[in-house]
Amino acid sequence: xxxxxxxxxxxxxxxxxxxxxxxxxxxxxxxxxxxxxxxxxxxxxxxxxxxxxxxxxxxxxxxxxxxxxxxxxxxxxxxxxxxxxxxxxxxxxxxxxxxxxxxxxxxxxxxxxxxxxxxxxxxxxxxxxxxxxxxxxxxxxxxxxxxxxxxxxxxxxxxxxxxxxxxxxxxxxxxxxxxxxxxxxxxxxxxxxxxxxxxxxxxxxxxxxxxxxxxxxxxxxxxxxxxxxxxxxxxxxxxxxxxxxxxxxxxxxxx
Amino acid sequence: xxxxxxxxxxxxxxxxxxxxxxxxxxxxxxxxxxxxxxxxxxxxxxxxxxxxxxxxxxxxxxxxxxxxxxxxxxxxxxxxxxxxxxxxxxxxxxxxxxxxxxxxxxxxxxxxxxxxxxxxxxxxxxxxxxxxxxxxxxxxxxxxxxxxxxxxxxxxxxxxxxxxxxxxxxxxxxxxxxxxxxxxxxxxxxxxxxxxxxxxxxxxxxxxxxxxxxxxxxxxxxxxxxxxxxxxxxxxxxxxxxxxxxxxxxxxxxxxxxxxxxxxxxxxxxxxxxxxxxxxxxxxxxxxxxxxxxxxxxxxxxxxxxxxxxxxxxxxxxxxxxxxxxxxxxxxxxxxxxxxxxxxxxxxxxxxxxxxxxxxxxxxxxxxxxxxxxxxxxxxxxxxxxxxxxxxxxxxxxxxxxxxxxxxxxxxxxxxxxxxxxxxxxxxxxxxxxxxxxxxxxxxxxxxxxxxxxxxxxxxxxxxxxxxxxxxxxxxxxxxxxxxxxxxxxxxxxxxxxxxxxxxxxxxxxxxxxxxxxxxxxxxxxxxxxxxxxxxxxxxxxxxxxxxxxxxxxxxxxxxxxxxxxxxxxxxxxxxxxxxxxxxxxxxxxxxxxxxxxxxxxxxxxxxx
Numbered sequence: 001x002x003x004x005x006x007x008x009x010x011x012x013x014x015x016x017x018x019x020x021x022x023x024x025x026x027x028x029x030x031x032x033x034x035x036x037x038x039x040x041x042x043x044x045x046x047x048x049x050x051x052x053x054x055x056x057x058x059x060x061x062x063x064x065x066x067x068x069x070x071x072x073x074x075x076x077x078x079x080x081x082x083x084x085x086x087x088x089x090x091x092x093x094x095x096x097x098x099x100x101x102x103x104x105x106x107x108x109x110x111x112x113x114x115x116x117x118x119x120x121x122x123x124x125x126x127x128x129x130x131x132x133x134x135x136x137x138x139x140x141x142x143x144x145x146x147x148x149x150x151x152x153x154x155x156x157x158x159x160x161x162x163x164x165x166x167x168x169x170x171x172x173x174x175x176x177x178x179x180x181x182x183x184x185x186x187x188x189x190x191x192x193x194x195x196x197x198x199x200x201x202x203x204x205x206x207x208x209x210x211x212x213x214x215x216x217x218x219x220x221x222x223x224x225x226x227x228x229x230x231x232x233x234x235x236x237x238x239x240x241x242x243x244x245x246x247x248x249x250x251x252x253x254x255x
Numbered sequence: 256x257x258x259x260x261x262x263x264x265x266x267x268x269x270x271x272x273x274x275x276x277x278x279x280x281x282x283x284x285x286x287x288x289x290x291x292x293x294x295x296x297x298x299x300x301x302x303x304x305x306x307x308x309x310x311x312x313x314x315x316x317x318x319x320x321x322x323x324x325x326x327x328x329x330x331x332x333x334x335x336x337x338x339x340x341x342x343x344x345x346x347x348x349x350x351x352x353x354x355x356x357x358x359x360x361x362x363x364x365x366x367x368x369x370x371x372x373x374x375x376x377x378x379x380x381x382x383x384x385x386x387x388x389x390x391x392x393x394x395x396x397x398x399x400x401x402x403x404x405x406x407x408x409x410x411x412x413x414x415x416x417x418x419x420x421x422x423x424x425x426x427x428x429x430x431x432x433x434x435x436x437x438x439x440x441x442x443x444x445x446x447x448x449x450x451x452x453x454x455x456x457x458x459x460x461x462x463x464x465x466x467x468x469x470x471x472x473x474x475x476x477x478x479x480x481x482x483x484x485x486x487x488x489x490x491x492x493x494x495x496x497x498x499x500x501x502x503x504x505x506x507x508x509x510x511x512x513x514x515x516x517x518x519x520x521x522x523x524x525x526x527x528x529x530x531x532x533x534x535x536x537x538x539x540x541x542x543x544x545x546x547x548x549x550x551x552x553x554x555x556x557x558x559x560x561x562x563x564x565x566x567x568x569x570x571x572x573x574x575x576x577x578x579x580x581x582x583x584x585x586x587x588x589x590x591x592x593x594x595x596x597x598x599x600x601x602x603x604x605x606x607x608x609x610x611x612x613x614x615x616x617x618x619x620x621x622x623x624x625x626x627x628x629x630x631x632x633x634x635x636x637x638x639x640x641x642x643x644x645x646x647x648x649x650x651x652x653x654x655x656x657x658x659x660x661x662x663x664x665x666x667x668x669x670x671x672x673x674x675x676x677x678x679x680x681x682x683x684x685x686x687x688x689x690x691x692x693x694x695x696x697x698x699x700x701x702x703x704x705x706x707x708x709x710x711x712x713x714x715x716x717x718x719x720x721x722x723x724x725x726x727x728x729x730x731x732x733x734x735x736x737x738x739x740x741x742x743x744x745x746x747x748x749x750x751x752x753x754x755x756x757x758x759x760x761x762x763x764x765x766x767x768x769x770x771x772x773x774x775x776x777x778x779x780x781x782x783x784x785x786x787x788x789x790x791x792x793x794x795x796x797x798x799x800x801x802x803x804x805x806x807x808x809x810x811x812x813x814x815x816x817x818x819x820x821x822x823x824x825x826x827x828x829x830x831x832x833x834x835x836x837x838x839x840x841x842x843x844x845x846x847x848x849x850x851x852x853x854x855x856x857x858x859x860x861x862x863x864x
Contacts, residue, residue, distance in 0.1 A: 023707060026707055027704055030704065030705075031702075034700060034702050037700055053710070056709055056710045057707045057708065057709060057710065058707070058708055058709075058710050059705040059706060059707050059708060060705065061701045061703075061705035062705060062707075064700070064701060065700040065701060068697055068698075068699075068700050069700075071697055072697075074637065074638065089708075095698040095701070098697070098698055099697040099698050102696075102697050103697070108607075132713060132714045133714050133717070135714075136714040136717070136720055139724075140720065140723050140724055140727070143724060143727045144723065144726075144727050144730075147727045147728075147730040147731045147734070148730065150731060150734060151730055151731070151733075151734035154734050154735070154738050155734055155737055155738055155741075183714065187713055187714060187715070190713060191713060201604050
């Protein structure tokens with residue numbers, strides 16, 4: 001028993017060391033990117049940030065900074081794409097939402113969003129209070145508190161404290177029951193790759209996934225589209241107002 | 256009145272000069288029935304010294320009355336014209352196509368001759384209309400017969416062409432041929448499906464000329480000109496144009512000797528007659544529209560037919576980023592100006608292009624429809640650098656040469672300077688929403704070291720999440736288990752005894768050892784005995800007192816315990832019984848071995864029961 005525990009501890013430490021090694025490397029790149037941004041060398045900044053992503057690491061802040069760098073270098077589509085990605089990690093971050101709003105002003109296509117039912121809107125706001133990791137902390141903490149208070153009230157004669165411990169237990173169970181579905185919901189949002197942003201200046205949307213088919217409409221850089229289907233190098237997209245068409249996969253960035 | 260005219264003749268006779276004589280002969284109708292009478296008029300103009308005009312001869316007609324003569328003198332702009340009119344009333348002698356033979360006379364050693372006039376005489380019973388078509392010379396073989404109901408009045412539509420290319424202009428002039436029309440008004444312009452129609456301006460008082468058609472003199476007024484541009488191919492029809500005319504109807508008078516005298520144009524005046532409204536229609540025109548030839552068709556041809564040129568202008572060649580430029584393309588020429596379309600423009604990607612403002616100006620003042628189309632584009636360069644606005648190729652088809660041509664505009668190279676220190680939020684166009692945000696920039700980057708995650712990782716791939724939650728689960732389960740355990744220990748004696756058996760046995764052994772160290776051997780043996788028997792009865796749930804060796808042996812056998820162990824247990828218990836009663840006979844080392852043996856027995860028993 002003891003030997004296994006030792007092994008686990010060792011593995012965790014080893015992983016941490018490896019992580020720390022790579023982490024400092026990434027931090028270096030991140031700081032270089034920030035530096036380039038400060039010097040208004042936005043292209044360099046974009047390159048630095050992108051190389052972090054290429055190494056297989058990501059974070060909400062990174063996407064936010066990358067979005068800024070793209071925006072400053074005039075690449076609206078990429079800017080919006082990265083702000084949207086940042087929102088996945090930082091759903092309640094004001095900086096991201098403000099910058100996304102400003103970047104969206106530069107989008108050519110104006111598609112009216114149908115208004116949402118207010119309950120859905122509230123629910124969405126509530127879910128977006130935390131990322132899935134944030135909700136996971138709530139889930140974990142409430143579970144621990146509930147478990148401990150349960151253990152205490154079940155096995156010990158607490159006399160006067162009994163009511164307090166019971167109350168803490170029920171309260172934490174309620175928190176757990178609320179946070180768990182929100183965590184799952186956020187997890188689903190974060191791992192959802194059904195939405196994309198047009199990154200090419202203007203893209204002709206066709207009736208079928210063939211270059212020769214009828215052109216239906218044109219979408220411009222920065223427009224958010226729902227990806228319904230894929231066929232080789234083509235995505236079937238749907239706009240917010242319900243228009244559907246096929247566009248080349250390379251002209252859209254998946255959020 | 257006649258008197259007055261004679262007086263004038265007398266006064267001005269001395270001013271007359273010998274001029275060339277103009278002579279014409281006409282009849283009032285060319286189609287009559289066998290019972291009708293026609294008036295044959297010969298007019299001689301240009302001399303005051305009128306010769307004698309001979310009576311029309313021939314067997315086809317007989318002179319009923321005449322000649323009745325009248326002469327007039329007119330002075331216009333100082334030049335005098337005098338004319339003499341001689342009229343006969345003739346009756347046909349047979350039906351069919353008859354000829355009024357030409358009349359000739361000599362004047363100052365010159366011979367003048369009138370044209371022969373052909374008259375169709377039909378039987379009274381036959382329909383009047385049946386003979387009409389042969390009279391009307393047809394413009395082209397496919398034209399339908401013009402329904403002419405009124406001899407005095409008809410509207411003639413004359414197309415400039417009847418076979419055209421799609422998009423080519425056809426001019427149709429509408430001429431009114433009439434004798435006694437006071438006024439007219441256009442009632443309906445022709446409907447022409449498949450055409451784009453353009454009107455030429457009309458004058459209120461059209462020019463009136465005199466024209467002789469089939470021997471009948473008509474006044475001809477050109478009342479309307481229309482231009483048609485076919486937009487389809489195939490056989491198309493331009494529908495008739497309809498006009499209302501106010502026609503003078505001579506007053507009905509009794510026939511008398513003075514008829515001839517009064518049957519004079521001078522009296523055919525509104526003063527003498529009443530008017531009535533008549534509606535006349537032109538004949539429909541069939542047009543054959545050919546498709547444009549495929550041969551030599553240019554790639555970006557968009558249907559312009561005619562002759563065109565293109566001009567492009569730009570307001571500046573030097574600009575700053577995000578400053579709007581105005582680019583104009585002006586296409587001008589003759590042809591179907593309304594069907595003009597600019598070909599697709601290939602502007603550089605960095606230039607934002609707004610929808611062009613299109614101004615069309617059609618000019619119908621000339622002989623052919625002309626016009627200009629101006630496309631005004633507003634361009635906003637979004638990036639600094641040199642931009643080339645490429646040349647525009649505008650293709651059109653020239654029907655007169657039956658060839659495609661291409662007009663080319665010039666290219667522009669524009670130098671776009673960058674706008675220094677201008678933030679992106681300001682250069683994203685002029686949009687309503689942005690006014691409130693103008694001057695605001697995106698939020699600055701975050702510079703603190705964030706928490707890094709592996710790509711495609713999620714909360715469910717985090718180790719701590721699983722470890723902590725498993726730990727929590729363990730706490731809950733152990734709390735539940737502990738509770739269950741304590742409850743069972745309290746309520747179930749047999750269970751408690753069984754659970755506590757080994758610890759009770761250990762305790763007994765410990766006490767036995769204590770006693771052994773003191774040297775109380777009798778108590779030592781009894782303690783060992785108790786520990787072993789107590790352990791077995793606790794484990795097997797036997798009563799606490801009075802358990803004999805035999806009973807233990809039986810119970811162990813029931814449990815299918817190994818025979819060896821049963822034998823050892825039995826012999827050990829036997830020995831302990833023996834030693835207890837022969838006290839002090841055993842050495843300390845023997846005691847120790849006995850103690851160890853008891854320990855071994857208990858541990859070996861703990862494995863099987």
